[in-house]
Amino acid sequence: MSSVVRKFTRRVPLWKPRVTPIKQEEATKEQLEALKITPSNTKVSAYVLTLAHDVESLAVRSPLFNAIMYDEGGMSRSERELGAIAASMVNQCIYCAAVHADRHAKLENSTEVTEKLFSEGLKADLPPRQAAIFHFARKLSATPPETDPQDMDELRKAGLKEAEILDLILSAALFGWANRLMHVLGDPIRREPSHER
Amino acid sequence: MSIFDTTALTISGINNNSSTGTAVKARSQIFELTQAAEDAVIHPKDCGPFPHELRAWLAARIAKKAGHSELALHYMQIADPKASSDHPGHETHMDLRTLTDFVDKVANMPSDIEENDITDMQAAGFADQDIVRVCQLVAFIAYQVRITTGMHTMKDGAV
Known part of the structure; x- marks a missing residue:
């Protein structure tokens, strides 16, 4: 049985959406385009499929996330x-x-x-x-x-x-x-x- | 558009000829994307049940409650001209009370959010897609409040 984690931990939990994510097989052309770049460039997760409900935001947010966290120079x-x-x-x-x-x-x-x-x-x-x-x-x-x-x-x-x-x-x-x-x-x-x- | 004309840098008061401006120029792509993200939450092509003016009014409400009067004014200027701090200025068929309660909680007390906050929105007739749209708007404005607050302090103390 699954249980919600309430305390901070370095052991990465699973993430269970409270709303229904889009189905990848039913994604529109715009959603598929936005799903090509995911936060951290990892595989398409339930989280990203949830965010695909607002495809215009997702399309910008993912490259912005990667630029802020991973671009060269500045802070380590x-x-x-x-x-x-x-x-x-x-x-x-x-x-x-x-x-x-x-x-x-x-x-x-x-x-x-x-x-x-x-x-x-x-x-x-x-x-x-x-x-x-x-x-x-x-x-x-x-x-x-x-x-x-x-x-x-x-x-x-x-x-x-x-x-x-x-x-x-x-x-x-x-x-x-x-x-x-x-x-x-x-x-x-x-x-x-x-x-x- | 120059990055120094984006909402984030205009509101922060960052100009080209400053040490903060030099740091900002090295991250120009981030400020271009930040402006694109603002456009995506305030003026999306597909706004769903949330017209552009209502989005701007909600953004102003979030900025005001976060103590950022200048950013609040920026968004209020693109809200419905009849809007007041308590009302978006036009009639709507949606449950405005449930929407603003949710927006206020996500913006100001995100740590207290529980599953029932989502189910309350669903019970008030908001589709899952609309709940995601609202969260993106609130979350982006929370980011915009913090980058402009941080850069404003950074600029003032720069040597």
Whole structure:
């Protein structure tokens, strides 16, 4: 029997839509075109088939997602993931937090930061640079956003360049978007042994 | 359209000749796509049951509740001229109360969303496709609020 995951984890759950996704075999020409580029360039998932209900948004959103998270230069990929994790924790998006904590751990070859975040929560005691990044992304993700000039000073004092700060704003904001789709339109479901990859 | 004419950069007050502007130019594709995403949620070719003016009114409502008066004004200017903060300005057959309750919750308290929020929308007559359309609109405006807020603070503190 499936069960909804309620606690943050790096073990990536399944995602079960709360609305009925489109059927790939019944997709329109426009939907098929949009489905060619999926977030993270992975296979077509139930999530993307759900988003295909609004094909005009999906067609733009997928390349935008990939550009913000993966384009060369600026902030490192693992630090962009930290921005994504902060937003996902504020918005309680268990699925997004799991996916991006897993990516962060793989990119860093360490689970130290994500272990701390999931055990100590939003106020976790992180090394100075990661703390400044996480703190800023957490405050930007609040509603209304709570960032102030002092938070920006903290980022600069922690050594972030302008291009890195911009990438942090973009990655945290992107997850303000992604969480409001993933967490609203579906549930994270515990992966049973038969679902293991 | 120059990226500096997009909604995101106009509202943030970012210009070409600044250190923030230099960082922005290195990510020009992202700002072009951000504008295209705004067009897709506010002025889609297929707007379903949500006309462009209603979408703009909802966007203004989200921005206002997120404390972003400048962005709220931007969207209100493209809403129905008869719109007020409480009403989109034209009659609609849809359940506006259920729609705005859902929009407000997704925008402002996304962590509290439960399955019944979706079933309430379905019970009020919104098709699954329409629920996805509304979520995309709300989610994009949440992103737009945060990139403009973040870049505005970034610009002010740039050396």
